[in-house]
Amino acid sequence: MWTFFHKLASPPHFYDLAAKFIPWLASAGVLLCAWGVYAGLFLAPPDYQQGDAFRIIYVHVPAAYLSLMAYSIMAVAAGIGLIWRMKLAHAVAAGAAPLGAWFTFLALATGSIWGRPMWGTWWEWGDPRLTSELILLFLYLGYMALRAAIDDGAKADRASAVLALVGAVNVPIIHFSVEWWSSLHQGPTLIREGGPAIEANMLYPLLAMIFGFTFLFGALLLMRVRTEVLFRERRAKWVQRLAAEATGTA
Amino acid sequence: MEMLAMGKYGGYVWSSFALALIVLVACVVQARRRHRAVIREIAKRSKLMESVE
Numbered sequence: 001m002w003t004f005f006h007k008l009a010s011p012p013h014f015y016d017l018a019a020k021f022i023p024w025l026a027s028a029g030v031l032l033c034a035w036g037v038y039a040g041l042f043l044a045p046p047d048y049q050q051g052d053a054f055r056i057i058y059v060h061v062p063a064a065y066l067s068l069m070a071y072s073i074m075a076v077a078a079g080i081g082l083i084w085r086m087k088l089a090h091a092v093a094a095g096a097a098p099l100g101a102w103f104t105f106l107a108l109a110t111g112s113i114w115g116r117p118m119w120g121t122w123w124e125w126g127d128p129r130l131t132s133e134l135i136l137l138f139l140y141l142g143y144m145a146l147r148a149a150i151d152d153g154a155k156a157d158r159a160s161a162v163l164a165l166v167g168a169v170n171v172p173i174i175h176f177s178v179e180w181w182s183s184l185h186q187g188p189t190l191i192r193e194g195g196p197a198i199e200a201n202m203l204y205p206l207l208a209m210i211f212g213f214t215f216l217f218g219a220l221l222l223m224r225v226r227t228e229v230l231f232r233e234r235r236a237k238w239v240q241r242l243a244a245e246a247t248g249t250a
Numbered sequence: 251m252e253m254l255a256m257g258k259y260g261g262y263v264w265s266s267f268a269l270a271l272i273v274l275v276a277c278v279v280q281a282r283r284r285h286r287a288v289i290r291e292i293a294k295r296s297k298l299m300e301s302v303e
Contacts, residue, residue, distance in 0.1 A: 056263060099277060102273050114266070
């Protein structure tokens with residue numbers, strides 16, 4: 001068991017193994033999303049209250065879910081990197097940040113587009129769900145800015161990890177904001193007492209989109225972490241050889 | 251055609267889905283670009299090192 005983990009954490013081994021997973025994750029993600037988009041737009045019936053505007057959930061919910069999932073991965077990886085001084089964990093945290101920022105932006109933007117016809121406003125300052133999700137975007141951007149500002153790689157890892165861990169308090173706040181405070185945002189649809197409050201023909205496309213986005217996120221995260229690993233190991237023989245071969249300067 | 255109109259919400263629905271596609275494609279392009287840039291940088295530096303030696 002431990003030898004397996006040690007081998008996995010060895011940079012060249014991780015680099016090759018991750019490359020094998022990326023095409024499978026990406027294909028599964030594209031297929032699920034293709035079906036999810038088709039079914040969400042054309043097979044699912046319009047909502048009895050929201051009409052066709054409800055179809056925005058098929059991109060909004062997966063994006064919002066991954067904005068939180070990416071932060072959780074980032075914070076846990078940063079914590080592991082701090083405690084056990086594991087370089088690969090820091091690489092995972094650093095790779096998750098830009099993706100998390102993009103998915104948070106997508107969640108905010110699609111939420112805003114939904115809010116316009118449903119609530120009559122693009123944005124509501126002071127709304128707990130909207131504000132806490134916006135803070136999440138700033139946490140990602142702050143994390144990336146902090147990393148970029150520190151030249152020493154090991155120091156950047158440690159400082160940004162502390163920021164990621166402190167900011168993690170925002171994750172449950174976002175999740176429970178619609179229950180703790182009154183918000184324009186509707187309550188939970190899927191994970192709630194009494195099971196999902198949604199019809200099967202609306203639910204299956206949503207599940208396909210959530211899993212599809214997750215697979216795509218997985219592929220993107222592996223791509224990002226591979227780049228991080230290369231940069232961190234830039235003085236190692238295997239990376240030098242790989243770079244020379246890739247650029248044709250060998 | 252009526253299907254594509256999405257009631258009176260066509261603009262909102264289609265722009266949301268288009269934005270999602272743009273963001274996903276941007277993520278892929280950005281990740282690939284960064285990967286290639288890092289490889290180029292490493293190759294350039296190791297060449298410099300060789301010429302110093």
